[in-house]
Amino acid sequence: MNLLLKPVIRLRGHHLICLHFFSGEGYDSEFVENLRKVLKRAEAGEEIEVSSGADDVCRKCPHLRGERCLYDKNAEDEIREMDWSALKLLGLENRRKVKWVEIREKIPGILQGWSKDYCRECDWRTVCEQVIMPLKHQSVL
Numbered sequence: 001m002n003l004l005l006k007p008v009i010r011l012r013g014h015h016l017i018c019l020h021f022f023s024g025e026g027y028d029s030e031f032v033e034n035l036r037k038v039l040k041r042a043e044a045g046e047e048i049e050v051s052s053g054a055d056d057v058c059r060k061c062p063h064l065r066g067e068r069c070l071y072d073k074n075a076e077d078e079i080r081e082m083d084w085s086a087l088k089l090l091g092l093e094n095r096r097k098v099k100w101v102e103i104r105e106k107i108p109g110i111l112q113g114w115s116k117d118y119c120r121e122c123d124w125r126t127v128c129e130q131v132i133m134p135l136k137h138q139s140v141l
Contacts, residue, residue, distance in 0.1 A: 008097070009041055010051040012058070013083030016090060016103050017114055019057070021128040027062050034060035042100035050087065052094040053080075082118055089114060 011019070019039060026032035038056050042048060054067045063071040069079055087093060089110040090103060119125055 009048045010055040012051045012055045013086030021131040
């Protein structure tokens with residue numbers, strides 16, 4: 001018996017939040033193209049499995065070595081802490097299966113707490129602000 005498995009997107013905690021603000025920028029063209037594909041699949045309704053480590057976004061990151069982020073010497077520990085906090089804010093746990101629409105609905109309610117704790121020092125802050133500012137003017141957040 002040959003059972004076809006439905007594809008599942010694997011995303012870690014902070015990507016469940018931060019991908020909502022993707023605007024076409026990234027480390028390199030391969031990374032950006034991968035982000036576009038992951039988001040397209042998520043927005044099309046494919047199931048997402050919450051990951052506890054390197055996920056489908058990380059797979060094309062130039063800083064990933066094995067299963068560890070080597071962006072800087074503290075990156076892996078900082079990312080894992082950020083993932084844990086994201087899951088707490090979203091009310092999710094590792095290995096849970098969710099849909100993108102479920103996560104998207106929670107973003108306005110958690111964005112203030114998330115941005116206070118994580119966006120101030122983030123290298124991607126100016127990129128995300130380009131997406132967030134128009135939303136604030138629409139009274140979405």
